[in-house]
Amino acid sequence: MAKSPQARIRKEHLLLALIFLLTLAIRLSFAFQTPYLSTDESYLVLRQADGVRESLVPSFQDPFSYGGRSLVYKPLFSYLLGLLGLISDSVLLQKAFVNVLASLLVFPVYLIARELTKSENAALFAGFIGSFIPLYVARTTNALSVYALLAPVLLTLLYLYLLIMKDEKASTWPVTWFLLLFLVAVLSHSSAVILVLGLLFYMVLVRTERLTLKGSEVELIIFSAFFFLWIEFLIFKKAFLFHGPLVIWQNLPPALLSGFFAQVDVLGAVLAIGAIPFVAGIYIIYKYVFRQRRKEFHLMIGVVLAIAFLLWLRLIELDVGLLFLGCMLAVLFAEAYRLVFAYLAKTKISRYRPLIITLVLLIFVLNSVFPSISFAAQELAHVPADEDIAAFAWLRENTPENAIVLVPYTQGHALTYFARRKSVADGNFLLVEDPGAILHDIDLLYTTTLVTKAVEVADMRGIDYVxxxxxxxxxxxxTALPAADPACFVPVYEHEDIVYEARCSLEER
Amino acid sequence: MSLIPPAYAKHLDERRALVGIMVIAALALLIPTAVRLVAFDGMPPGGTSYYSMRMAGHLLTAADPSWDPLSYQGRPYIYNPYHFLLAGIAPVANPGIISLMLPPLLGIVAAFLFLVLLRRLGIELETRFVVSLLLILSPLFISVFTQSTRMPLLVVLMLGAASLYLSERQALRFLGISLFALIPLFGLVHTIAFLLLLIVHHFANRDRLPCFLSALAIVVAGGALYQFSLVSYVGLSGHSPFAGQNLLSSIVSDLGSEAGFGVFNMLLALIGIVIIWRKKRQYRLFYILLLALVAVALLFGREAHLYLAFVFAFLGGVAFVTLAGRNWEAGLIRNLTLGIIVCGVLFSPVSYLNRTSTMPPTPEMADALAWLGRNAEPDSVVLSHYSRGHWVTYFAGLPVVMDSNVAYAPQAAERYADSAGIFSSRSLETTRALLDRWYVDYIFIDPEMKHGLVWRKDDEGLLFLFRNNETFKNVYENHDVQVWQMLRG
Structure with missing residues (x-):
C-alpha cells in the first residue's frame, strides 16, 4: 500500500530533525567537556558580548587590548551573544547557542540539495554530509565562531536565490527574506564577500553559456554588490585610512601572513572537507561546466569559483575558504548521489540498493564523521591550561587595574578576559601600528638573556608584569624568563606558571 | 550625444539644474572653508597654498623675482600664472583670506562652466545634471578647489576656453582659441592632456577644421616655446624621489589619498564603461581618450588625475541614469540600490571633507614657525619633512632643505635620501655629517611626524639622538610641536 504524501513528508522531516539533533548532541558532548574555549578570539567575542550585556550597545573602545585602543569590527554576532547574556552569562549557554546555530546548517544544505536534485534521499544525505564537514565542526564546536552563524545564513541566502531564480509568480517573500538575511550576513563578517563574488561569477557563467538571467536576478546581484561595498567602507573606513589595502589581510605582520593566508594543500583540503564530498563535488563541477548547462548548478559553481579565486589571491584565510568550500561541495554531493543511484537503478545490482546505501553511509562515517569527531577532540586540547587560568586569576586579584601584562599574543584575549588587565598584543591587528615590531619585542623579551635589553623592551612597551x-x-x-634578575624581573607568583614584576626602567641621560 | 532614453526627472529644467549644481558646489567647497575660518584661524589647508601665498608676495616685493631664495635653499623660480593672479589681488585683500576664498569661488564657476560645456557637447539634461553632481562631489574636485594652487585657475581656464571654442559664434570661438595659448604655462602634463582632448574631440566631430588647426598650432607652439624656455632656464626636471608609492593608496580617496577618487565613483564609472561598450564602435575614440588619460595619469601622477575625474564623472553619470531609468522588477530593490549608490557616492566626499577641514597646518605649528622666524638668524636653514617645507618658508621666512615642489628642484633625490637618513639614523656621527652637508641650523618637528609620518616610537632615529644635549637644544615646544637647534661648538 503506497504511503500518503503526508506520511512521506513526515518521514523526511523526522530524519532531518534526527540529523540535526544527532549533530547537536555530538557537538555539545564535546563543547560541554570543558568550561573554556579553544580559540583566543572567542574570548574577545565574549568580552564584546559582556559589553553588550552591560550597556545594550556594542563598544568600539577596548581599554585592555594593546594597552587600550579603538576597535573596528562587525558587531552583529557579539550583539546576539550579548542579548543571550541577558538571560544568563554562562559560557556554556553561549556555547550551546553557537552549536545550535552551527547545527542549523543541515537545513539549508538539505533544501538546496532538494531543489537541485528533486530527490529527498539525496538531499538528506547532503544534509548529513553538510553537518559533518571536519573543518566546520572543528572551528565551531568549542569556539564562539562567527562562522557558526555565517555558514547557515549564506547557504540559506543561496536557497532563497534559487527560489527567486525559479519563481515565475514573482512572490515578494523570498526577496524580502533575502534582503533581511543578506543584511545579517554583511553585518556579521566580511566573508560574506563569498556570496557577492559568487553571484558575480554566476552572472558571468550564465552570460557565457548564453542562458537567460531574469531581471530580478540582475537587480539582486547589483544590490548585493553595492550594499556589501558600502557597508565595508562604512564600518572599516578608519581601518582603510589607517592601513590602506592592507586591511584586506587584517594588517597581519608579515611573519604571520603566510600561516593564515597559506597556499592550498590538496591533501589538507581533502582532510578538512571530507573525501566523499570533495571527490563528488569536483566531479559535478566538471560535469556542469563542460558537459551540461543548468543555471542552478552554475550558481553553485559560481560560489565555488569565488572561493577558489579568493583563496588563489590569498584574500581570505585558508581555513575559512575550505570551510565554505566544504559546505558547497556537500550540496553538490547530492547531485552526484542522484546520478549514481539513477545509473545503478538501470543495472542488475539495483536490488542491492539498501546495501549500497548502507555502504556509502559507512564510508561517509569513516571519511567525514570520524575525522570531524577527531578534529573536535583535537580542538579541546587548545583551551587555556588550568595553570594559565590560575595565573590569570591571581593577576586579577593581586595587580593594579591599569597594569600591562605581557603574554604571547596568542593568549592576549584570554588574558584580558580572565585577568581583566591590559595586554601588550593579541591576535586583532587592525588599527595597530606596526604589529610586527610589537611581536618582535615580545619574542625578544621571552628569549633575550640581556637584562638591559629586556628592560628596554619592557620600558618601551610599558610592561608591568611578564x-x-x-x-x-x-x-x-x-622554564624561566632568561633575563630574570633579582632586581629587575622579580618573580611574584611561582607555580607551574611564573609571573615576573618588571621593576626597572632605563635612566635618562 | 544621446546614449539613454530619458526616463525620469520630469521636474528638472535648465534653470533648476544650474542653480542646484552651483548651490551644491558652494556647499561642498565652502563647508571646509568655514571650518578653517573658525577653527584654524583662517589658515588654508595643505602645503602648496602657502607656497602660492609666499610667491605672490615674492613677485610684489623681491628685487629679483626669478630667484626663490628659500625653497631648497635657493633655486630658480618657475613662473606660475596663479601667483600673478594672487599678486594682482593682494593689494586689495588679505592674502590669507584670498587663498582661502578664491579656490572655492573658482570651483563654483567651474561647476557652472562644466554644465555649460556638457550642454554644448549635446548631452541631455538629466545626464548632465547627474554627471555634474558626481564631479563636484568627488574628493578630487573638492581637493583641487579647497587648496590655493594653480589647478583651480587652470580648470576654470580650460572649461571656459572649451565652452567658448564650442560656441556657434565665430568671435567667441576665436576668443576660446586665444585662451588656449595660456594652457602651456601650467605645465607639460596639462598641455599633453589638453591636446589629447582637443584631438579626440575633433576626430569625433570632424567639423571646423580651421578652428581645430588653429587651436592645435597655438597649443603646440606655445607648449614647445614654454618647455624650451624652461629647459634653457632651469634644465631638465629630475626623477621624482616620491615614485614607487602604493598605487591604490594614492588614487583611492577612501584608502587615504589626498587627491583621489571615491570607490563608488570608480565603480559607477566601471558600470558606465560596460554600458557604453554596447556602442563601442561609436565611442571608440572615447575609449582611446580614456586609455590615453590613464597612461598620462600613470606617468605624471596626481596632477593628471583631474582629467580622469571628469571622465569618471561622465561614465558614472551614464551608469546612474541608466540604472535609475531601467524597468526594475522589484521596486523595493530598485529604491534600496539607488539609495545605497547615493549614500556610497556621498560617503567619499563627506569622509574627505572631514579630513580636509582638519588638515594641517595647525595654529600651534604656525606659532612655532613664526617664533622661529623672529628668533633665528635670517639665513638659518631649517630641516623638516618635505611636506612641511612650504609652511616653514611661509611662516618662518627661512630657507628649507626640501619641500614638496620637486619639479626642477636642485638635488631633490639627494635631499630626500639624506633627510630620510637623518630622521632614521641613531648614529650621531652619521646624522651630524648629513646635517652639516646641508648647513642645517634648526629642525622642525610636529605631532604628525612623530605619529607615523616619519617616526612611530619616541626613541626612533633622530628622536633618540635629541637626548644628546651637546649637539641638540630644544628651543621651542608647544603641544608636541618642537623646534630643535643644532649646536655647532
Whole structure:
C-alpha cells in the first residue's frame, strides 16, 4: 500500500530533525567537556558580548587590548551573544547557542540539495554530509565562531536565490527574506564577500553559456554588490585610512601572513572537507561546466569559483575558504548521489540498493564523521591550561587595574578576559601600528638573556608584569624568563606558571 | 550625444539644474572653508597654498623675482600664472583670506562652466545634471578647489576656453582659441592632456577644421616655446624621489589619498564603461581618450588625475541614469540600490571633507614657525619633512632643505635620501655629517611626524639622538610641536 504524501513528508522531516539533533548532541558532548574555549578570539567575542550585556550597545573602545585602543569590527554576532547574556552569562549557554546555530546548517544544505536534485534521499544525505564537514565542526564546536552563524545564513541566502531564480509568480517573500538575511550576513563578517563574488561569477557563467538571467536576478546581484561595498567602507573606513589595502589581510605582520593566508594543500583540503564530498563535488563541477548547462548548478559553481579565486589571491584565510568550500561541495554531493543511484537503478545490482546505501553511509562515517569527531577532540586540547587560568586569576586579584601584562599574543584575549588587565598584543591587528615590531619585542623579551635589553623592551612597551604561561613555555622552550634578575624581573607568583614584576626602567641621560 | 532614453526627472529644467549644481558646489567647497575660518584661524589647508601665498608676495616685493631664495635653499623660480593672479589681488585683500576664498569661488564657476560645456557637447539634461553632481562631489574636485594652487585657475581656464571654442559664434570661438595659448604655462602634463582632448574631440566631430588647426598650432607652439624656455632656464626636471608609492593608496580617496577618487565613483564609472561598450564602435575614440588619460595619469601622477575625474564623472553619470531609468522588477530593490549608490557616492566626499577641514597646518605649528622666524638668524636653514617645507618658508621666512615642489628642484633625490637618513639614523656621527652637508641650523618637528609620518616610537632615529644635549637644544615646544637647534661648538 503506497504511503500518503503526508506520511512521506513526515518521514523526511523526522530524519532531518534526527540529523540535526544527532549533530547537536555530538557537538555539545564535546563543547560541554570543558568550561573554556579553544580559540583566543572567542574570548574577545565574549568580552564584546559582556559589553553588550552591560550597556545594550556594542563598544568600539577596548581599554585592555594593546594597552587600550579603538576597535573596528562587525558587531552583529557579539550583539546576539550579548542579548543571550541577558538571560544568563554562562559560557556554556553561549556555547550551546553557537552549536545550535552551527547545527542549523543541515537545513539549508538539505533544501538546496532538494531543489537541485528533486530527490529527498539525496538531499538528506547532503544534509548529513553538510553537518559533518571536519573543518566546520572543528572551528565551531568549542569556539564562539562567527562562522557558526555565517555558514547557515549564506547557504540559506543561496536557497532563497534559487527560489527567486525559479519563481515565475514573482512572490515578494523570498526577496524580502533575502534582503533581511543578506543584511545579517554583511553585518556579521566580511566573508560574506563569498556570496557577492559568487553571484558575480554566476552572472558571468550564465552570460557565457548564453542562458537567460531574469531581471530580478540582475537587480539582486547589483544590490548585493553595492550594499556589501558600502557597508565595508562604512564600518572599516578608519581601518582603510589607517592601513590602506592592507586591511584586506587584517594588517597581519608579515611573519604571520603566510600561516593564515597559506597556499592550498590538496591533501589538507581533502582532510578538512571530507573525501566523499570533495571527490563528488569536483566531479559535478566538471560535469556542469563542460558537459551540461543548468543555471542552478552554475550558481553553485559560481560560489565555488569565488572561493577558489579568493583563496588563489590569498584574500581570505585558508581555513575559512575550505570551510565554505566544504559546505558547497556537500550540496553538490547530492547531485552526484542522484546520478549514481539513477545509473545503478538501470543495472542488475539495483536490488542491492539498501546495501549500497548502507555502504556509502559507512564510508561517509569513516571519511567525514570520524575525522570531524577527531578534529573536535583535537580542538579541546587548545583551551587555556588550568595553570594559565590560575595565573590569570591571581593577576586579577593581586595587580593594579591599569597594569600591562605581557603574554604571547596568542593568549592576549584570554588574558584580558580572565585577568581583566591590559595586554601588550593579541591576535586583532587592525588599527595597530606596526604589529610586527610589537611581536618582535615580545619574542625578544621571552628569549633575550640581556637584562638591559629586556628592560628596554619592557620600558618601551610599558610592561608591568611578564607571565611565563604554559603557552610561553611551549613556544619559547624555556622554564624561566632568561633575563630574570633579582632586581629587575622579580618573580611574584611561582607555580607551574611564573609571573615576573618588571621593576626597572632605563635612566635618562 | 544621446546614449539613454530619458526616463525620469520630469521636474528638472535648465534653470533648476544650474542653480542646484552651483548651490551644491558652494556647499561642498565652502563647508571646509568655514571650518578653517573658525577653527584654524583662517589658515588654508595643505602645503602648496602657502607656497602660492609666499610667491605672490615674492613677485610684489623681491628685487629679483626669478630667484626663490628659500625653497631648497635657493633655486630658480618657475613662473606660475596663479601667483600673478594672487599678486594682482593682494593689494586689495588679505592674502590669507584670498587663498582661502578664491579656490572655492573658482570651483563654483567651474561647476557652472562644466554644465555649460556638457550642454554644448549635446548631452541631455538629466545626464548632465547627474554627471555634474558626481564631479563636484568627488574628493578630487573638492581637493583641487579647497587648496590655493594653480589647478583651480587652470580648470576654470580650460572649461571656459572649451565652452567658448564650442560656441556657434565665430568671435567667441576665436576668443576660446586665444585662451588656449595660456594652457602651456601650467605645465607639460596639462598641455599633453589638453591636446589629447582637443584631438579626440575633433576626430569625433570632424567639423571646423580651421578652428581645430588653429587651436592645435597655438597649443603646440606655445607648449614647445614654454618647455624650451624652461629647459634653457632651469634644465631638465629630475626623477621624482616620491615614485614607487602604493598605487591604490594614492588614487583611492577612501584608502587615504589626498587627491583621489571615491570607490563608488570608480565603480559607477566601471558600470558606465560596460554600458557604453554596447556602442563601442561609436565611442571608440572615447575609449582611446580614456586609455590615453590613464597612461598620462600613470606617468605624471596626481596632477593628471583631474582629467580622469571628469571622465569618471561622465561614465558614472551614464551608469546612474541608466540604472535609475531601467524597468526594475522589484521596486523595493530598485529604491534600496539607488539609495545605497547615493549614500556610497556621498560617503567619499563627506569622509574627505572631514579630513580636509582638519588638515594641517595647525595654529600651534604656525606659532612655532613664526617664533622661529623672529628668533633665528635670517639665513638659518631649517630641516623638516618635505611636506612641511612650504609652511616653514611661509611662516618662518627661512630657507628649507626640501619641500614638496620637486619639479626642477636642485638635488631633490639627494635631499630626500639624506633627510630620510637623518630622521632614521641613531648614529650621531652619521646624522651630524648629513646635517652639516646641508648647513642645517634648526629642525622642525610636529605631532604628525612623530605619529607615523616619519617616526612611530619616541626613541626612533633622530628622536633618540635629541637626548644628546651637546649637539641638540630644544628651543621651542608647544603641544608636541618642537623646534630643535643644532649646536655647532
Amino acid at each position: 607571565l611565563l604561561s604554559q603557552e610561553a613555555i611551549r613556544t619559547y622552550n624555556t
